[in-house]
Amino acid sequence: MTTTAIPTETKRVPAAAPKRRPKREREGAAWVFLSPWVLGAIVLTLLPMAVSLYLSFTDYDLFNPPKWVGLRNYVQMFTEDPRYWRSVVTTVTYVVIAVPLQLALALVVALALKGMKRGKAFYRSAFYAPSLLGASMSIALVWRAVFNDGGTVDNLLGTGGWVNKPGWSLLAVALLTVWQFGAPMVIFLAGLQQIPAELYEAAAVDGAGKWRQFLSVTVPMLSPVLFFNLVLQTIQAFQVFTPAFAVSAGKGGPADSTLVYTMYLYDRGFVASHMGYASAMAWVLLLVIGVVTAVLFRTSRSWVFYASEGDR
Amino acid sequence: MPRHRTTGFCASAAALALCAVLAGCGGSGESAGGGKVVLRYTWWGNPDRAERTEQAVALFEKQHPDVDVTTSFSGYDAYKQKLATQAAGGDAPDVMQLDYRQIDQYASGGVLLDLAKQKSVLRTSEIDQGLLATGRVDDVQYAIPQGRGTETVAYDVGTWKKSGVPLPGKSWTWSQWADTMRALAKKTGKPGATDPGQSEDAFEVWLRGQGKTLYTEDGGLGFTADDLTRWWTFTDKLRREGAVSPAEQTTQLDGSVENTPLGRGTSVTDANWDAPASGFLALVKGGVALAPMPSGEDGTPGQYFKPSMFVGVSANTAHPKEAAQLVDFLINDRQAAKILGASRGIPVNETIRAEIGPQLKDFDKTIADFQASLEGKLKDPPQAPPAGDNALQSTFQRDYDQVSYERMSPREAAENYITEAKAELRS
Numbered sequence: 001m002t003t004t005a006i007p008t009e010t011k012r013v014p015a016a017a018p019k020r021r022p023k024r025e026r027e028g029a030a031w032v033f034l035s036p037w038v039l040g041a042i043v044l045t046l047l048p049m050a051v052s053l054y055l056s057f058t059d060y061d062l063f064n065p066p067k068w069v070g071l072r073n074y075v076q077m078f079t080e081d082p083r084y085w086r087s088v089v090t091t092v093t094y095v096v097i098a099v100p101l102q103l104a105l106a107l108v109v110a111l112a113l114k115g116m117k118r119g120k121a122f123y124r125s126a127f128y129a130p131s132l133l134g135a136s137m138s139i140a141l142v143w144r145a146v147f148n149d150g151g152t153v154d155n156l157l158g159t160g161g162w163v164n165k166p167g168w169s170l171l172a173v174a175l176l177t178v179w180q181f182g183a184p185m186v187i188f189l190a191g192l193q194q195i196p197a198e199l200y201e202a203a204a205v206d207g208a209g210k211w212r213q214f215l216s217v218t219v220p221m222l223s224p225v226l227f228f229n230l231v232l233q234t235i236q237a238f239q240v241f242t243p244a245f246a247v248s249a250g251k252g253g254p255a256d257s258t259l260v261y262t263m264y265l266y267d268r269g270f271v272a273s274h275m276g277y278a279s280a281m282a283w284v285l286l287l288v289i290g291v292v293t294a295v296l297f298r299t300s301r302s303w304v305f306y307a308s309e310g311d312r
Numbered sequence: 313m314p315r316h317r318t319t320g321f322c323a324s325a326a327a328l329a330l331c332a333v334l335a336g337c338g339g340s341g342e343s344a345g346g347g348k349v350v351l352r353y354t355w356w357g358n359p360d361r362a363e364r365t366e367q368a369v370a371l372f373e374k375q376h377p378d379v380d381v382t383t384s385f386s387g388y389d390a391y392k393q394k395l396a397t398q399a400a401g402g403d404a405p406d407v408m409q410l411d412y413r414q415i416d417q418y419a420s421g422g423v424l425l426d427l428a429k430q431k432s433v434l435r436t437s438e439i440d441q442g443l444l445a446t447g448r449v450d451d452v453q454y455a456i457p458q459g460r461g462t463e464t465v466a467y468d469v470g471t472w473k474k475s476g477v478p479l480p481g482k483s484w485t486w487s488q489w490a491d492t493m494r495a496l497a498k499k500t501g502k503p504g505a506t507d508p509g510q511s512e513d514a515f516e517v518w519l520r521g522q523g524k525t526l527y528t529e530d531g532g533l534g535f536t537a538d539d540l541t542r543w544w545t546f547t548d549k550l551r552r553e554g555a556v557s558p559a560e561q562t563t564q565l566d567g568s569v570e571n572t573p574l575g576r577g578t579s580v581t582d583a584n585w586d587a588p589a590s591g592f593l594a595l596v597k598g599g600v601a602l603a604p605m606p607s608g609e610d611g612t613p614g615q616y617f618k619p620s621m622f623v624g625v626s627a628n629t630a631h632p633k634e635a636a637q638l639v640d641f642l643i644n645d646r647q648a649a650k651i652l653g654a655s656r657g658i659p660v661n662e663t664i665r666a667e668i669g670p671q672l673k674d675f676d677k678t679i680a681d682f683q684a685s686l687e688g689k690l691k692d693p694p695q696a697p698p699a700g701d702n703a704l705q706s707t708f709q710r711d712y713d714q715v716s717y718e719r720m721s722p723r724e725a726a727e728n729y730i731t732e733a734k735a736e737l738r739s
Contacts, residue, residue: 061699062400063421080735082728083710149560164560166717250389251706254563255713270393272703272736273417 056280061273073280084281086256087264090170094244094260095237098174103229106181110188111218124189131182140176140246147172147247163247166257173258176243184229191225192218220305227304231296238289241266261285348380349631351638355383355409355621356391358569358591361655368648372641379634388567392702399423404626406635410455411621412446417699418624419449425625427453430636435644438661446619446696454624456643459587459657461620462690463513463605464682465489465505466589467581468574470598475499475580480603482685483613486518489606490546493555496580503579506572507556507716509547510565512701512708514583514605517615518543520691521608531698533733537726544715544722551716559716565709569595586682587620587657590675600675602682616693617683620657654679700736707732 031038056073058066077084109127113120133139146152149161162168195218203213219226241262244252252259252267259267261281269278355365362385369381386394392414398404404423418424427434436444436456447455465480472479477495484492493504508514516526525534550556557573564571569591573579577596582589583605592600605615623642625635641648649664653676659665672680711729714720720728 061417061421062396063417063423076735080731083732160560164563166719249564249566251563251566251710253710253713254559255717255719256710267706270397271706273396274703 052279052282055276056283058276060275060279062275063273066276069276073277074284076277077280077284083256083259083264087252087259087261090257090259091238091240091261094170094174094240095234097171098177098240099230099233099237101174102178102181102233103184103226105178106184106229107188107226109181110185110192111214113185113189114192124186127185128182131180137242137246140243143172143176143243144247144249164254166255169248169254169257173240173243173247173260176247177237177240184233187225187229188222191222195221223304224306227296227300231293234296235289235293238285238292348378349634351379351381351407351629351631351635352405353381353383353407353638354391354395354405355385356388356567357385357409357655358588360590360594361385361588364652364655368642368651371647371651372638372645375641376634376637379637381638389706399626402628404628406626406629406631407638408624408626409458409621410624412619413697413699413702413705415447415455415622415624416449416696417702419452419454420699422627424454425627425629425632425635427456427625427636427639430625430632433633434636434640438644438663440660440662443619443660447622447624455622456624456639457619457621457660458623458643459620459654459660460617460683461585461587461657462617462683462686463517463583463615464586464589465581465583465603465605466574466592466600467603468596468598469601470596471500471580472496473598483604483611484606485609485611486521486546486606487609490550490555493550493581494553497553497555500580503554503557503561503573505556505579505581506565506574506583507547507551507559507562507712508583509544509551509556509715510562510709510712511583512705513585515540515543515708516694517605519614520616520694521606521612521614523608523612525694527694527697527701529695532737533730537723537730540726540729541723544712544726547712548715548722559713559718562716563713585620586679587654590655590679593675600678602678604682604686613686613690615686616690617686618693619660658683698737700733704733704736707736 055066057068057070059069059072060066113123113127116123130139144163147162148154149164151161153159154161159165159168162172199217199221200213203217208216239262240260244258244260244263245266248254248258248263252263262285265278265281265285268274268281353369355361357365365385366383369383373379373381385391388411391409392411395404395408395414399418399421410418427436434456436453439456440460443457443460444453447453447457467480475496477492477499480492496504508518512526519526519535519539524539528534547556551558551562557579561573561576561578569575569582569584569588572582572584574582574592575595581603582592584592586602589600589602604613607613623639625632625639629635642652643659644661644664646664646667649659649661649668650671652659653668653672655676658680659668669680708729711725711732714728715722715725
């Protein structure tokens, strides 16, 4: 496994390094090597963020200079915009459907792969492929065709096109995300391989069956990895855009059923030219994701088990 | 590692980083392609318009060997989003097609060039003066109208004739239209029309037929929630009866003829603008003809002639003269007019209109005849819609989705729309 190879490599590097130079000079070199990243972070992330925070207190239509409006965007969002609240409900629904489904699938496949004797590398790559393809627009367009009137799903199930039914369209979007379970799967797989075999042997000696072993050994030992995946995927799910955009042909329809938060943000900013309002929405989203992540971390104390703690 | 090599490394790293920055800044406005002037020209439209525009552009390049025109086009919805982003980034195309709804915003935002400055190469003397004035904002000519258009009910001639329902005449009222759609649905087994409830344009025609307007002169709403409720109740009932398209079909509309029910072969008619209706020819086997939009119950016409689209030049263009030459060519060149026909509406250059008019053939002639049949009957067009209308057009369609999917009553959706419209127009 490549993962086990990395630590030995990092160990060798300091050993091979020549005698150390004064601290300040080493720091200078570090900054030089960091500079592409630091420059990128400042120019492409921090600066735009600062601008967007400023814009969120203005009325800005892209063409004319921004006009300061104080908290009006925020007030309008919370009190006068029914579509905003609909997009919030849609996004939460999406997160609640997509994240557990995706993690469950990733875990099941990782468990199956773990026990494989031959062809593991092939299947691992094969299951990972959708994650690489899924981000592309072309796949999302194919997805739309598959779930459209006269598409594959319509022909197989005779349900009509999901993308044109408000009750089903969000599920089609969620499935596109679930299908890209490769990244959490690889992480699960790595986590599974870290669990010492002795634990299973001991459990077997005590008379635990497969299911019992899964619940009492795998789940607690894997819980840090599970937690990591949960946080990461939740953050990503709140920001979902491409699948919803492509599957709904850029409209968030039908009847706003796939108008997730970032879609509505895009609509306000780029279709209706209210960049100030869109910026305010972006900041609210950032805060909400922050709060949700904090809550997840808080609850993690009661269910995530770190093996190192067990040793203490 | 010896010290001097580290310094050298630092310097080259810094140089590299600077190169990247400079590369990002350079290049804009420069002309590539072996010293030729390169112009970017963009428009929206159907494949027919694209083909003819490409031909016309090729002719322009032949006449101006030192100019290279790169073109791109898309459907209207995608076009207006892309253009807005480009314009905001100061990267608007040199020559761009614009809608009546965009002129005000783009002109006041400093995106467009004052075309009077290019008078020497851009002639406007032969353009209908009333029409030319629609391209002015605060007395500055920011854009030139490219054609005259009006709305129409485009219909599948073959299917309609087979149904045995009498063909549409020179005029009809909304209730006569509704009865006809019911009859067509009954005879053909498919809806008579695209559900007009989603269309702000159709709603405007209906409003004007009752002597009302979409917007007041000072840019406020010209109608009430009651008016909109009546309109959506009318179309909602027709949809429930199957006389107009079901929600699943209506929601797929995106401004292209391909995604209309008529274009898909699932309805008999579609209300559209006359020039883009030419796109139906390639999609509808039974042939396409044009009927007028329905009028008010007392015969008051709701439809009107308006500039179908404009062409403008970017204020940031590096080649204002060549860009103006291209505009002049598109509007005033006889050969170009022959190629373009009525693909952007009936030509605005009066000499060309008189000269080319009788020679128009195929669907161009259909459009010309249709417009001639309405000449003198229609009321004056409304003034250019306020900037917020650009966004309200899609809001209108979305709110109606809530009605056609039966998630809201016409009354609820109408009140929602009024709230949203007021917020939009206030800012």
